[in-house]
Amino acid sequence: MVALTSAMRGTQLARLLGQWHALPGRRRSPDYAALAGAVRGLLSDGRLALGVRLPAERELAESLAVSRTTVSAAYRRLRDSGHLTSRRGAGSWTTLPAGHRVASSGLWTPADDLNLIxxxxAALAAPPQLPDVVRAAADDLPRYLGGAGYHPVGIGELREAVAAGYDARGLPTHPDQIMITNGTQHALxxxxxxxxxxxxxxLVESPTYPNALAALAARRARIATHGVDAGGWDDELLLGSLRQGRPSLxxxxxxxxxxxxxxxSADLRERLVVAAQAVGTDLVVDESFADLALDGGPMPPPVAVFDRRSRVVSxxxxSKxxxxxxxxxxxxxxxxxVQRLAALRVGVDMASPVLEQLVAVRLLAQADVIVGAxxxxxxxxxxxxxxxxRQCLPEWSFAMPAGGVTLWAELDGPISSALARAAERLGVRLAPGPRFGLDGTLERFLRLPFTLAPAELEEAVRRIAAARYDLDYVTEPRWATPQVIA
Known part of the structure; x- marks a missing residue:
């Protein structure tokens, strides 16, 4: 979630709300209902966190150029749905509605909504080999039971296995260069x-991984962005942003x-490292999807291949x-x-579970079979x-991804947040484009993972197409029991 401050100013919330007043269907709803729906959308897709104090009614009204009566009615609607709690003289805070829980994505979902697509x-279910691997790993555990079980940099055999993976990708790596963490987000x-x-x-890409934005916001970083679109990176824009902004990271x-x-491309990877090192910028390279090339072409070398000054952290x-x-x-x-990270880590969570690391060792030994499948x-x-x-929404456009687990679709208008709210009522949870950017941008885009079974994906697209139709042609707003999506 991007909004990590305990209080939000009117100008901040106005930027996040973006074009709340100009979305399809706006003419069919009163201003206060449209505003409440837009705020609820920010809560549902993670751009507003729990426990954030919203601006005072007068301040938000001035920032949005609407009447205070409109904001007051919107806040009242949010209180009625359980998304807001107010106390006279103290303000209004975002809250988790009754009957909701934190979902697997970290966002909110109705506790009883089991049929939602x-x-x-963007994650897969476990591979079929996992139960047998876990049982075999349990047999490996006794040799570690004689110690305390704390390995801040990870157990040796897993560090060796990970290092061997980098060797196979053309990047010579010693196990001392590897630290095991509790997932990629923990590493970041x-x-x-x-x-x-x-x-x-x-400096980050736009769009980018929303949890990375949240981690940077927690560090109170000054975030600058450079664009990635259907054609990939703009090489000169990216390199120019580094040279001019001289970011720390x-x-x-x-x-x-x-x-x-x-x-x-390999060429841009090399130029990126050279440019970053010339201005003293550390590069953090997220390789979460490096193993998931789908079209069989040759893969570029890891970015760290071009590192000559130990300024690239991979x-x-x-998970993926x-x-x-x-x-x-x-x-x-x-x-x-790695040793400095380990010293820092001891004050955070000590070490990763030994049994899970042993499971990872055995999974990596079967990488060809499991990852191939x-x-x-x-x-x-x-x-x-x-x-x-292509069949149900031909007016949308997208570049076919050559790997990974997500497709980035450009919509036929700045409707991503409104579409996510409409699709929720039809049983589909979406991640709208603005979740992957800053301050309400990317409303023309939608991330669609392809990690579910084909039949589920096809049904989801049919429902999304129906929701898109509803935005233009439903004559009366269909307010369902308030729910929250991720």
């Missing part, structure tokens, strides 16, 4: 704690970028190619930096999703 979470958080002082400048996802699915993990429930990630960096599975699902979009 969830396109808000530790790296940012070490390398990004409060208020430092950071840059965060990139070069393999099948989340959410666009773009693959960075992070990755097991294997299973998100296995909380295993890693950092690849210089050995001294994942690629075939994802290819079929990607193709099914693309075909359904």
């Amino acid at each position: 969830d396109l808000g979470c 958080d530790l790296v940012l704690r070490l390398l990004v002082p409060a208020g430092a400048g950071v 840059a965060y990139v996802i070069p393999e099948f970028q989340n959410p666009t699915g773009q693959l960075m 992070i990755g993990g097991m 190619p294997y299973w998100g429930g296995l909380r295993i990630g890693w950092v690849r960096a210089s050995a001294p930096l 994942r690629r075939r599975e994802l290819t079929a699902r990607r193709d099914a999703l693309a075909a359904a979009l």
Whole structure:
């Protein structure tokens, strides 16, 4: 979630709300209902966090250029639906409505909404080999039981396995350069704690991974962006942003970028490292999707291949190619930096679970079989999703991703947030474009993961198409019992 401050100013909320007053269907709803729906959408897709104090009614009214009566009625509607709690003289705070829970994506969902098709979470179910692997890993556990079980940099055999994976990709790596973490997000958080002082400048892609934006906001970083679109990265814009802004750190996802699915060329990888090192910028390279090439072409070398000054930090993990429930990630960096991260980590969570690390060792030993099957599975699902979009929503456009798990669709108008709210009523959870950017931008885009079975994806697209139709042609607003999506 991007909004991590305990209080939000009127201008901040106005930027997040964006074109709330100009979305399809706006003419059919009173101003206060449209405003309440837009705020509810920010809550549902994670751009507003729990416990944030919203602006006073007068302040928000001035920022939105509407009457205070409109804001007052919108706040009252949000209180009635359980999304807001107010106390006279103290303000109004965002709250979790009764009957809701935190979903697998980290966002909110109705506790009893079991039939929702969830396109808000881009992750696969566990591979069929996992139960047998876990049982075998349990047999490996006794040799670790004689110690305390704390391994801040990870157990040796898993570090060796991860290092071997980098060797196979053409990047010679010693196990001392590997630190095992509790998932890729944990790896990113530790790296940012070490390398990004409060208020430092950071360059990220737009769109980008929303949890990375949240981690940077927690560090109070000054975030600058450069665009990634259907054609990939604008090389000169990216390199120029580095040279002119001279950020402390840059965060990139070069393999099948989340959410666009773009693959960075080898030439740009090399130029990026050279430009970053020339201005003293550390590069954090998220390789979460590096194993999920779908079209069989040659992969560019890892970004760190071009590193000559130990300024590239690579992070990755097991969540995307294997299973998100296995909380295993890693950092690849210089050995001294790994030791500094380990010293920092001890004050945070000590170490990763030994049994899960042993499971990871055995999964990596079967990588050819397991990941090969994942690629075939994802290819079929990607193709099914693309075909359904072309049939049901031909006015939308997208670039076919060559790997990863997500497709980035350009819509026929700035309607992403409104469409997400409409689709919720039809049983589909969506992640609207603005969730992947800053301050209400990217309303013309929608991230669609292809991690569900083809039949589910096809049904989801049919419902999304119906929701898109409703935005233009439903004559009366259909207010369902308030629910929250991720």
